[in-house]
Amino acid sequence: MLLWLLPLRASVAQLEGDHTRGTWGLESGSQIPPGLQLSPGYTSYTAGSVRDQNGQPVNLADAPDEVAINSLTAILWWVSPIKILGAQYGALVMVPFADGKVESAATGFGSSLGVGDLYLQPVNLGWHFERIDLLVSLGVYAPTGSYVPGATDNLGLGMWGYELGAGSTLFFGANKAWSIATTGYFEIHSRKKGTQTRVGGVLTLEGGLGRSWFDGNLVVGAAYYAQWKVTDDTLGALAPPLAPTLALGHHGRVLGLGPEVTLPLMIGKKSFGALNVRYQWEFGVRTATQGRSLNVFYIYSLFTRQK
Numbered sequence: 001m002l003l004w005l006l007p008l009r010a011s012v013a014q015l016e017g018d019h020t021r022g023t024w025g026l027e028s029g030s031q032i033p034p035g036l037q038l039s040p041g042y043t044s045y046t047a048g049s050v051r052d053q054n055g056q057p058v059n060l061a062d063a064p065d066e067v068a069i070n071s072l073t074a075i076l077w078w079v080s081p082i083k084i085l086g087a088q089y090g091a092l093v094m095v096p097f098a099d100g101k102v103e104s105a106a107t108g109f110g111s112s113l114g115v116g117d118l119y120l121q122p123v124n125l126g127w128h129f130e131r132i133d134l135l136v137s138l139g140v141y142a143p144t145g146s147y148v149p150g151a152t153d154n155l156g157l158g159m160w161g162y163e164l165g166a167g168s169t170l171f172f173g174a175n176k177a178w179s180i181a182t183t184g185y186f187e188i189h190s191r192k193k194g195t196q197t198r199v200g201g202v203l204t205l206e207g208g209l210g211r212s213w214f215d216g217n218l219v220v221g222a223a224y225y226a227q228w229k230v231t232d233d234t235l236g237a238l239a240p241p242l243a244p245t246l247a248l249g250h251h252g253r254v255l256g257l258g259p260e261v262t263l264p265l266m267i268g269k270k271s272f273g274a275l276n277v278r279y280q281w282e283f284g285v286r287t288a289t290q291g292r293s294l295n296v297f298y299i300y301s302l303f304t305r306q307k
Contacts, residue, residue: 014252014287015104015233017187017202018117018141018161020045022293025223025260025278026210028183029167030133031088031126032079035304039075041276041297044068045102047289055286071098071116075297079126081305087125087136094119101145101155102289116145117156131176135183137165149194158193167207179221181207186230200231200251208260217264223278225256229287252287256280262299273300 020043046068050058079090096116123138141163145156167183183206189199210221229251258280265272278295 014229015197015199016102016157017189017199017204017227017229018119018157018159019163019185019187019202019204019227021204021225021227021254021282022206022223022256022278022280022295024183024206025276025295026208026219026221026262027133027169027179027181028207029135029169029181031090031124031128031135032077032301033304034079034081034088036079036302037075037077037299038302039077039276039297039299041073041075041295042070043073043096043296044070044294045291046293047102047291049290051285051288051290053287055284057290069098069100069102071096072113073097073297077124079124079305084125087127087134090124090126092119092121092124092137092139094121096145098145098155101157103154103157114146114155117161118142118144131171133169133171135165135167135169137163139163139165141187143193147193149192149197157199158195159199160190161187162189163187169207177212178210179212180209183207196234198234200229200233203228203230210260214264217262217274219260219262221260223258223260223280225254225280227254228252253284254282254286254288254290255284256282256293258292273298275299 052058073094073096075092075094077090077092079088082089095118097113098116099113101116119139119141121137121139125136127134141161143156143158143160147154147156147158163185165183165185167181169179169181172178185204187202191198204225204227206225208221208223210219212219258278260278262274262276264274276297276299281292282290
């Protein structure tokens with residue numbers, strides 16, 4: 001649970017976008033095989049400091065040493081036999097149940113566990129070639145989480161978000177055991193509910209370098225993310241203490257890196273899915289929180305369509 005109202009000096013924070021850093025890692029540019037995959041999981045973000053536009057830590061006097069947001073997330077990913085422009089057509093939905101939401105580095109919110117902002121991806125196109133996969137997506141963040149301007153128990157950001165994604169995974173080495181991937185997501189936003197405030201455009205890159213064994217069932221590697229605010233936030237009648245602390249003209253940046261492993265869950269020759277774990281530390285931060293993220297997902301194919 002999080003309750004964080006920091007007494008910060010001016011020009012240290014910016015408004016957060018919808019895309020959660022570290023959502024995707026190794027082989028981020030690859031679509032799953034045709035079928036239906038369910039991935040329930042646990043995610044956690046813990047921040048120990050706030051960095052200003054020069055990367056220097058901001059005095060956190062009278063604030064907790066660390067703050068954390070925890071969530072239970074369910075991802076349902078469907079890939080159909082339909083092909084569009086040579087790509088397999090799919091769709092994805094992500095439902096978070098969180099105990100808080102950070103609106104900026106200056107203000108965090110906490111409450112009991114509840115539904116956050118829903119993510120819908122009605123367009124998910126995947127191409128598969130001999131040694132490279134390509135992925136293009138179009139997604140929408142719906143403001144289903146509770147939001148009241150200035151409230152301290154919000155679970156959402158009170159805005160619609162529209163996200164375009166594109167990426168690739170390159171496989172190399174004997175038996176394509178090695179992979180390197182990068183997927184980019186660009187998001188734009190509507191005005192926040194009940195205000196004239198609009199979050200600027202956000203660009204996020206996610207991917208990593210990995211090595212697989214046992215026909216790709218065991219995967220180990222290093223996953224990264226990089227996120228930038230690329231256009232200015234537009235402030236309306238945003239309630240204090242948030243507005244005085246926003247760093248207008250200083251676009252935020254966060255980099256993250258850490259290990260990722262996917263472990264097959266098997267008894268004899270029978271598969272019971274896989275466990276995916278990713279832990280990343282943040283660095284090179286500007287006008288944002290600096291911390292670490294943990295993602296743990298159970299990946300299970302409800303059915304796989306045979307080719």
